[in-house]
Amino acid sequence: MAAEFNQSAASTAKVLEFAEPATAPDPHQHLAALVDCSDEPIISKRLDGTIISWNAAATRVFGYQPSEIIGKSILTLIPPELQHEETEILRKLRGGERIEHFETTRMRKNGERFPISVTISPIRDASGRIVAASKIAHDISEGRRNQESLSRLAAIVDSADDAIIGKTLNGIVTSWNRSAERIFGYTADEMIGQSILRLIPEGLQYEEDEILRKLRAGERIDHYETTRKKKSGELFQVSVTISPIVDHSGRVIGASKIARDISDKKRVEQLLIQSEKLAATGRMAAAIAHEINNPLESLINVIFLARQHSAPESRVNQLLLTAEQELERVSHIARQTLGYYKDTGAPSNVHVHDLIQNVLTVYNSKMMSSDIAVDSCFNDLQKISVSKGEMLQVFSNVIANAIDSMKQGGVLTISARNVLSTPQDGIEIVIRDTGCGIEQENLSRVFEPFFTTKGILGTGIGLWVAKQLVSRRGGQISIASSTTPKSSGTTVTIFIPFAQPPASPEGELS
Numbered sequence: 001m002a003a004e005f006n007q008s009a010a011s012t013a014k015v016l017e018f019a020e021p022a023t024a025p026d027p028h029q030h031l032a033a034l035v036d037c038s039d040e041p042i043i044s045k046r047l048d049g050t051i052i053s054w055n056a057a058a059t060r061v062f063g064y065q066p067s068e069i070i071g072k073s074i075l076t077l078i079p080p081e082l083q084h085e086e087t088e089i090l091r092k093l094r095g096g097e098r099i100e101h102f103e104t105t106r107m108r109k110n111g112e113r114f115p116i117s118v119t120i121s122p123i124r125d126a127s128g129r130i131v132a133a134s135k136i137a138h139d140i141s142e143g144r145r146n147q148e149s150l151s152r153l154a155a156i157v158d159s160a161d162d163a164i165i166g167k168t169l170n171g172i173v174t175s176w177n178r179s180a181e182r183i184f185g186y187t188a189d190e191m192i193g194q195s196i197l198r199l200i201p202e203g204l205q206y207e208e209d210e211i212l213r214k215l216r217a218g219e220r221i222d223h224y225e226t227t228r229k230k231k232s233g234e235l236f237q238v239s240v241t242i243s244p245i246v247d248h249s250g251r252v253i254g255a256s257k258i259a260r261d262i263s264d265k266k267r268v269e270q271l272l273i274q275s276e277k278l279a280a281t282g283r284m285a286a287a288i289a290h291e292i293n294n295p296l297e298s299l300i301n302v303i304f305l306a307r308q309h310s311a312p313e314s315r316v317n318q319l320l321l322t323a324e325q326e327l328e329r330v331s332h333i334a335r336q337t338l339g340y341y342k343d344t345g346a347p348s349n350v351h352v353h354d355l356i357q358n359v360l361t362v363y364n365s366k367m368m369s370s371d372i373a374v375d376s377c378f379n380d381l382q383k384i385s386v387s388k389g390e391m392l393q394v395f396s397n398v399i400a401n402a403i404d405s406m407k408q409g410g411v412l413t414i415s416a417r418n419v420l421s422t423p424q425d426g427i428e429i430v431i432r433d434t435g436c437g438i439e440q441e442n443l444s445r446v447f448e449p450f451f452t453t454k455g456i457l458g459t460g461i462g463l464w465v466a467k468q469l470v471s472r473r474g475g476q477i478s479i480a481s482s483t484t485p486k487s488s489g490t491t492v493t494i495f496i497p498f499a500q501p502p503a504s505p506e507g508e509l510s
Contacts, residue, residue, distance in 0.1 A: 041137040044123065047094060049074040049086060052132065061139050063109030074135075077106050079113055093122045093133045103140065114141045163259040166245070169216055171196045171208055174254065183261050185231030196257075199228050201235060215244045215255045225262065236263045292330070300327050322361050329389055347385045347500070352416045352427050353378035355388065359395045360414075363403060371409030379417040380427050384498055390469045391496075394477075397462035398431050398492050404454065405435025405490060419495070426475070426497035433490055437483035446479055470494060474501030 035042050041058035045051050051074055054066040062069075062077060069076065075083050082105060092099060099120040106116045117140050123132040163183045166175035173196055176188040184191075184199055191198070197205055204227060214221060221242040228238045238259045245254040303324045310317040353376075360367075360374060367374065402412055413432040419425065438446065438453060445451045449464040463479075470477045474497050481490040 038136075041135075041139075043074075043135045043137065044132055045074050045135065046132050047090060047130065049090065051076075058137070061108075061137065062106070068109075079105060079107050089120060090133075093120065094130060096122055096130060098122065106137070114139060115144045116140060160258075161260075163257075163261075165191075165196070165257045165259065166254060167196050167257065168254050169212060169252065171212060180259070183230075183259065184228070190231075201227060201229050211242060212255075215242065216252060218244050218246075218252055220244065228259065236261060237266050238262060296327055296330060300324055303327070322358070325358070326362055329392060347387050349383040349385050350388055350391075351383055352380045352391070352429060352496070355391050356395050356399075356414060356416065356429070359392060359399055362396070363399060367403060367412070370403065370406060372403060372406050373411050375411055375413045377415045379415075382418055382427070382498065384427055384496060385500060386473060386496065390473070394466045394469050394494070395429075395431075397466045398494075401462060402431060402433035402435065402490065402492075405433055405437070407435075410434035410489075424474075424497040424499060426495055426499075429494040429496070431492045431494075435489055437488035437490055438479075438481040439483060440481075443479060443481060447477075470496065472501075473497075474499070 035053075035055050038055060038057055041061045042053075042055045043051060043058055044053040051070050051072055054064070054070055058069075059065055064076075075086060078086060085104060089099060089102075099118070101117050101119060103115065103117050105113050107113050117138045118135055120133055120135045122130045123134055125131045160177060160179055163180035164175075164177045165173060165180055167173050173191045173194055176186075176191045180191070181187055186198075197208060200208060207226060211221060221240070224240050224242070226238060226240065227235050229235055239262045240257055240259045242255055242257045244252045245256055247253050303320050307317055307320045307324070310320065356376075356378075360376075399412070399414075406412070411434050414430070416427060416429045419428045442451075442453055446453075446463050447467045449461055451464075467477050476495045478493050479490065480493075482488050
């Protein structure tokens with residue numbers, strides 16, 4: 001047995017310190033104590049698999065007392081379907097081989113199966129002949145459970161809809177899930193080891209210093225809404241929750257960050273805000289229409305009387321007639337602008353160029369004072385059935401914008417022509433200015449209600465109303481613009497089909 005204990009003691013890789021006794025102790029007692037106090041099961045067996053020693057840890061792990069198991073076959077501990085392993089183990093032992101950290105499954109006294117790692121060494125007698133084997137077993141159930149938990153967590157993280165990112169306290173990315181790749185556009189290989197600042201617009205990078213300061217203090221940041229940057233350079237809105245990661249001693253060693261793309265949510269919120277603004281503006285428009293009707297009627301009567309005292313064919317009479325028509329339109333526009341007024345007037349057949357000339361007459365003095373020249377070319381030979389008031393409003397809104405963009409003077413070019421080669425026959429109107437132009441990032445928003453590039457001078461509803469009126473008539477309106485010096489300007493193209501679309505139930509702006 002001395003040989004057995006010598007081999008077993010060597011394989012435990014443990015060192016016990018003893019105070020030097022006054023008289024030399026029995027080495028067998030030392031070895032027995034070493035084996036019995038081990039935290040790991042240490043078992044010895046003959047080459048036929050019969051168990052010949054069993055320590056206290058083996059009793060704790062497997063459930064058998066030494067009196068129950070010593071003299072029994074080692075197969076008692078092996079599930080039936082794995083007992084073939086023992087044949088291979090014994091073959092290797094007889095050949096003098098050592099088996100290290102072999103992971104398998106063994107069975108407790110109560111029948112429970114559990115994962116185990118075993119190291120098995122041959123035991124030799126004084127002549128060097130292999131006579132038995134020592135076996136150190138390590139229960140890896142907890143390690144397996146931990147590994148399974150980690151695997152489940154990794155699967156959850158990787159399949160999450162939100163970007164989940166790990167980073168150090170210096171802002172270096174340490175982990176990157178699939179949704180982070182989908183949302184930000186970078187692969188894990190491109191981001192791991194890189195600074196988190198790559199995702200933050202330059203103007204907002206100061207936020208990271210504050211975030212890291214709070215994380216080092218152990219603070220959690222919940223649902224912080226900000227702007228981040230994709231690989232393509234596109235900016236988008238996110239909600240981030242950032243939590244400190246602590247080690248077993250409670251020291252903060254990193255951070256986990258969950259980022260959710262809230263661009264769609266913000267767009268919906270903005271639409272709701274716009275909807276409420278439209279409703280409020282509509283109510284205000286109705287109140288204004290009510291209040292201005294009486295003074296408008298007075299002004300129209302005054303202009304009518306003035307016309308009676310002017311020669312019918314004179315320039316003064318023509319200007320007064322235009323003023324009278326525009327005042328009549330003011331009341332209509334005030335109620336109609338946001339769609340709270342139903343236009344019950346029947347459409348009339350008109351030449352589009354007559355409507356445009358009407359608008360140009362109204363803005364003539366303003367264009368002259370701004371040194372704006374007009375270059376027009378009309379080839380709309382066919383009349384079209386439209387609401388005259390609506391089309392005047394469309395052209396007025398577009399031309400007014402063009403004039404406002406040419407504060408240093410310029411050329412306003414207007415053309416109208418019949419178009420017979422499109423899916424629908426109709427009239428195409430092109431209104432082009434040589435003004436300052438519209439930045440490309442704003443072009444996609446110019447038809448949004450309340451969006452304006454004029455600052456406090458604009459209401460942001462002119463082009464929105466124009467688009468609504470043109471669309472209701474079955475047409476289209478588009479815009480192109482350039483801010484390039486010496487070739488800047490904006491072009492608005494309007495197409496109105498000859499065919500009338502089906503009437504809407506309410507006849508209101510959508």
